[in-house]
Amino acid sequence: MITNKVAVLGGGSFGTVLANIAASNGSDVYLWVRDSEQALRINSEGANSVYHPELQLSSNIHASENLDEVIKGSSVILVATPSLIFENILKRISSNINKGAHIISCTKGIKLDPFRSMSDIISNNINENDNQVGVLSGPNLAREIADNKVAGTVIASNSKDLINDVKRILSSDTFKIYSSNDIQGVELAGALKNIYAIICGMADSLEVGENALGLILTRSMAEMSRFAVAKGANPITFLGLAGMGDLVATCTSNLSRNYQLGYHLGSGLNLEDAKQEVGQVAEGIRTLEVIKNESTKLDIKMPLVDSLYNIIYKSAKSETLIDDLVNNPHEVDVEFTY
Numbered sequence: 001m002i003t004n005k006v007a008v009l010g011g012g013s014f015g016t017v018l019a020n021i022a023a024s025n026g027s028d029v030y031l032w033v034r035d036s037e038q039a040l041r042i043n044s045e046g047a048n049s050v051y052h053p054e055l056q057l058s059s060n061i062h063a064s065e066n067l068d069e070v071i072k073g074s075s076v077i078l079v080a081t082p083s084l085i086f087e088n089i090l091k092r093i094s095s096n097i098n099k100g101a102h103i104i105s106c107t108k109g110i111k112l113d114p115f116r117s118m119s120d121i122i123s124n125n126i127n128e129n130d131n132q133v134g135v136l137s138g139p140n141l142a143r144e145i146a147d148n149k150v151a152g153t154v155i156a157s158n159s160k161d162l163i164n165d166v167k168r169i170l171s172s173d174t175f176k177i178y179s180s181n182d183i184q185g186v187e188l189a190g191a192l193k194n195i196y197a198i199i200c201g202m203a204d205s206l207e208v209g210e211n212a213l214g215l216i217l218t219r220s221m222a223e224m225s226r227f228a229v230a231k232g233a234n235p236i237t238f239l240g241l242a243g244m245g246d247l248v249a250t251c252t253s254n255l256s257r258n259y260q261l262g263y264h265l266g267s268g269l270n271l272e273d274a275k276q277e278v279g280q281v282a283e284g285i286r287t288l289e290v291i292k293n294e295s296t297k298l299d300i301k302m303p304l305v306d307s308l309y310n311i312i313y314k315s316a317k318s319e320t321l322i323d324d325l326v327n328n329p330h331e332v333d334v335e336f337t338y
Contacts, residue, residue, distance in 0.1 A: 004026070004027055004028050004075070005027070005028045005029075005030065005073050005074045005075060006019075006022045006027040006028065006029045006030070006074060006075070006076045006077075006078065006169055007029075007030050007032065007070045007071055007074035007076070007077045007078065008022070008029060008030070008031045008032065008078045008080060009032045009067075009070065009077065009078065009079045009080060009081055009089055009093075010032065010033075010079065010080035010081040010082075010106075010107075011031055011032065011033030011034075011038060011039075011042070011048060011050075011051070011063065012051055012080065012081075012082075012280070012281075013051040013052065013142035013143070013146075013280065014080050014106060014140065014142045015031065015078070015080035015081075015106070016031070016048045016051055016052055016055070016057075016142070016146075017052070017055070017142050017145040017146050018078055018080060018106060018170065019031045019057075019061050019078075020055065020057050020058055020061065020146075021145075021169075021170050021172055021175055022078075022169045022170060023057070023058035023059075023060035023061045024058045024060070024172070025168075025169060025170070025171075025172065026060070027060065027076075027169055028060055028062075029058070029060055029061045029062065030061075030062050030063075030064060030069070030070040030074065031061055031062065031063045031064070031070070032063075032064060032065070032066075032067055032070040033063055033064070033065055034065060035065060036065040038050060038063070038065075039063040039064050039065050040063075042057065042061070042063035043062065043063050046059070051142075052142075052143075052146045054146075055146045067089070067092055067093060068093075068096055071093045071096045071097060072096060072098075073098060074097075074098060074101060075098065075100070075101055075102070075165070076101065076102050076104070076165055076166070076169060077093075077097065077101055077102070077103045077104065078104050078106050078136070079103065079104065079105050079106060079107060079118070079122070080106040080107060081107060082107070082109070082281045082283070083107050083108075083109025083110070083111065083118065083283060083286060084109075084281075084286065086105075086107055086109065086111075086118055086121060087111065087121045087125075090121055090122060090124075090125040090126075091125055094125045094126055097126060097130075097131060099130045099131070100130065100131070101131055102131065102132050102133075102134060102159070102161070102162040102165055102166070103122050103126060103131055103132070103133055103134070104133075104134040104135065104136050104155070104157075104162070104166060105117075105118035105119050105122060105133075105134070105135050105136070105187070106136045106137075107283075108137060108190035108191045108193075108194060108283055108287075109191055109283045109286060109287060110188075110191045110286075110287055110290045110291070111290070112289065112290040112293060112294075115290065115293075115294050117184070117187045117188070117191070118135070118187065119133050119134075119135050119183055119187055132157060132158070132159035132161065132162045133157065133159075133162075133183070134155055134156060134157035134159070134162045134163070134166060134183070135155070135156045135157070135183050135186050135187045135190075136153055136154070136155050136156075136166065136170075137153065137154055137156070137186050137187060137189065137190030137242045137246065138151070138152055138153035138154045138178075138190075138241040138242055138245055138246055139151065139152070139153075139241060139245040139246045139248065139249030139250070140153050140246075140249075141249060141250075141253060141255045141256065143255045144255065145174075145175065148174050149174065150174045150175075150176070151174065151175055151176070152175075152176040152177070152178060152241050152245065153170075153175070153176075153177055153178070153241065154177070154178050154179070154180050154186050154240065154241050154242045155167065155177055155178075155179055155180070156179070156180040156181065156182055156183045156185075156186035156187070156242075157179075157181070157183065158181055158183070163179045167179075178240070178241060180237065180240070180242070182233060182234045182237045184228070184231060184232055184233040185228055185233035185234050185235075185237030185238065185242070185243075186237060186242040188224070188227065188228045188231060188233055189224060189228070189237060189238055189242040189243040189246060189247075190242055190246060191283070191287050192223075192224045192227065192228070192287065192291065193220070193224065193243075193246050193247045193250050193251070194250065194258045194282070194283045194284030194287050195258075195284045195287055195288050195291060195304075195305060195308065196216070196217075196220035196223075196224070196247060196250075196251055196304065197247075197250040197251045197256050197258035197259045197262065197284060198258045198259070198261055198262035198265070198282070198284045198285070198288070198308060199216060199220070199251075199262060199304055199307075199308055199321065200213060200216060200217070200220075200251035200252065200259060200262060201251075201256075201258065201259035201260060201261060201262025201263035201264075201265075201266065202262035202263065202265050202266035202308075202311075202318055202321060203216055203262075203266070203321060203322070204259075204262075204263055204266070205262070205263045205264075205265075205266030205267045205318075206266050206318060206319065206321070206322075208322055212322060213252075215325065216251075216304070216325070217247065217248070217251060218333075219303075219304060219325065220247060220251070220304060221238060221243070221244065221247060222333075222334075222335060223301075223302045223303075223304055223305065224238055224243065224247070225238045225243070225335070226300060226301065226302070226335065227291065227294075227295060227300050227302060230298055230300050257278050257280050257281070257282040258282045258283070258284040260277070260278045260282070261274050261275065261278050261282040261284065261285070262284075264277045264278070265311070265312070265318065266318045268318075271285070271312055285312070288305065288308060288309060288312070289309075291305055292305055292306070292309045301330060303324060303325060303328045303330065304321075304325065306324070307320060307321050307324040307325070308321070
């Protein structure tokens, strides 16, 4: 049965703004948060004081720590939790998902052992004859969306009904939604760019200059598309919002948690202290370990990933980032031209 109820799982910065757009468009939105006190504050104050204290939330949002209550009867489920708990959440809700409901990953991460995307995890925990899967990704800095600044995103799915539902629920005058059928490409682009945002933040703190940043961005795109093609994605996807769009926004803005993390690392902080400074989950660190492992196993050349891994986990100096790039023997610029 199709209902007007939308579930948003995750009351962080992105989940909150998605919930508010959907609620402002008239959906009855149930927002799952892990803390009962946070749920009470959101419902009583009409704001998420932890992530967006200045954003007045729609009265159509009902926050709850009760996952079953949030899921029950929902026709669309937007999962915006950290990747670390994503699979656990899917296992908990799988038996209560409405037949015909659409489940969309809004989490930019990848799991290790075995290598799995968030959409893989959804597919492994639902009946795909009953439910359709999608991925939402793009240059979506939550702070700017909360401030009602113009942004675009991509909904990727093999289901036209799911794409149309997401457009209906989340489109607004300032939030433009494009579509794609390359789930793998859109999802990998969103996850991979977090690694390169850390690298760009680090490079900025080292004051390498704009030319060097241009070099890093384009080599980042080459590595991202190289990895994605090896995983069956379409390299052309990386020219769009989910690829180049998200890469530019995340790698050049101090609103990006991953950029912030890299900046602090380049300034001399160790990983734990840098995480403390950022204060929120930066998915790029988790993704770095997964991609380093998988690229080594598949023999995919990713020198920037290798350099960052050595800096964070093998005590290499931050300054080696540029040296490693310049001295790398790879000299082909654009690899996927047809």
